[in-house]
Amino acid sequence: ESDNVMLVGKGAVRFAKECGMKTCSQDELIVEREIQRWREWQAMSTGQEREAFRKRKIPNDTVGAVALDRNGAIAAGSSTGGTPNKSPGRVGDSPIIGAGIYADNAIGGATTTGWGEAMMKVVMAKSVIDIMERNGNDASRATFDGLKLLERKAQGYGGIVALNMDGDVGIAYNTPRMARGYMTSDLRDPWVAV
């Protein structure tokens, strides 16, 4: 309902307040588990140790969703704490339209999680939608082919959830696990797996 596509920082907070959204202090967003992880990281002295820790592929905290409404409108969203031990100022894929999220009412929508730098390099969410447009709107195949692209071009890892305009779901990931689920108007209970 505004002319903007993306707002950040103080302007975004002001806009959220104007829209009546409740805000909280940054301290409320810090969880003990992440403080522990950060201390572990800080205690490591060598580059080798840090590299091994980074490669442990510990589960992260991104939550993404794609939804199709009864009028055929598709929306994709994502919420994340980013990645552990990130550099100050680092922006990941999650808020970037095309990388972490994408929705096109004529084709489908996608959301991603995983190593954001690789996701951004291949513009993952938009690439999945492009693949879907070319493959006859097969959401499932598009997520698998998207992952192959991510591996081939950026040696990346992560997961993708996509929906086509008929409401078919595609889910693929190359991490040890990914919590995932979907709900349709035909299902009594949501389908979920971890």
Ligand code: ASP
């Ligand atoms: N993709 C997120 C990022 O790189 C992290 C995640 O999915 O957990 O910021």
